[in-house]
Amino acid sequence: MIPRILCLVALSVPLSALADDEKSKTEPKDSPIQAILSAKKADYEVDLGGKSVEEVRKQIKDALEPSQYPAALEVDLALELKNTGDKEIRIWVEGDQAQLTLALKGTGAVNTEIKGLLFTQELRAPKVLTLAPGKSHKLEIKKLSYGHRGASHRSYWLEAGEYALTASYQTGVSPPPKDAKDAGEGFGLITVTSAPLKLKVKNK
Numbered sequence: 001m002i003p004r005i006l007c008l009v010a011l012s013v014p015l016s017a018l019a020d021d022e023k024s025k026t027e028p029k030d031s032p033i034q035a036i037l038s039a040k041k042a043d044y045e046v047d048l049g050g051k052s053v054e055e056v057r058k059q060i061k062d063a064l065e066p067s068q069y070p071a072a073l074e075v076d077l078a079l080e081l082k083n084t085g086d087k088e089i090r091i092w093v094e095g096d097q098a099q100l101t102l103a104l105k106g107t108g109a110v111n112t113e114i115k116g117l118l119f120t121q122e123l124r125a126p127k128v129l130t131l132a133p134g135k136s137h138k139l140e141i142k143k144l145s146y147g148h149r150g151a152s153h154r155s156y157w158l159e160a161g162e163y164a165l166t167a168s169y170q171t172g173v174s175p176p177p178k179d180a181k182d183a184g185e186g187f188g189l190i191t192v193t194s195a196p197l198k199l200k201v202k203n204k
Helices: 053-062
Strands: 026-027 033-039 043-046 074-083 091-094 100-103 109-113 128-130 136-143 153-157 161-174 179-185 188-191 196-201
Touching: 026 033, 033 043, 033 161, 033 188, 033 196, 053 109, 074 091, 074 128, 074 161, 100 109, 100 153, 109 161, 128 136
Parallel strands: 043 196
Antiparallel strands: 026 188, 033 074, 074 136, 091 128, 091 161, 100 161, 109 153, 161 188, 161 196, 179 188
């Protein structure tokens, strides 16, 4: 059987009402990784294809399959995973067990799971990188599409304004940090979350 993904559309809320901690964080707290979200391009435009904000909200809410959603927004961002410890570590950067999650906040922000999306059942093994102390690896983010295999969720801005984007990355690290869930083969599961990145969106 091929699993079917269910959908939940998150309500947009004012940026001022969701002032997150401005610092990056890790879970467990002692994990030797820092997530740094940066923008090669931080200014974007709203393009609703001639539809109103209300019409696009309804389109997202009523969509039953991937083709019925607006196209994923294109961006030019990067998530840096930096070894902040004093020892060499190994880290997962690809595969089904390493997963990027994005959260967009601000007036006109919508974060949604994609209905009707189908995935094959095979488990895609992680790619393992070795990071020396102070070294890092960058993950390019070209679209606001993320989740399972980079496709199960999308984020949209529907109005001009200032937005805050946060990136979280669930991955495995070896040696496992204290209190990390055992992921087998000497790895522990961790989640690293970036500080919010501000993006400016204007009308086209």
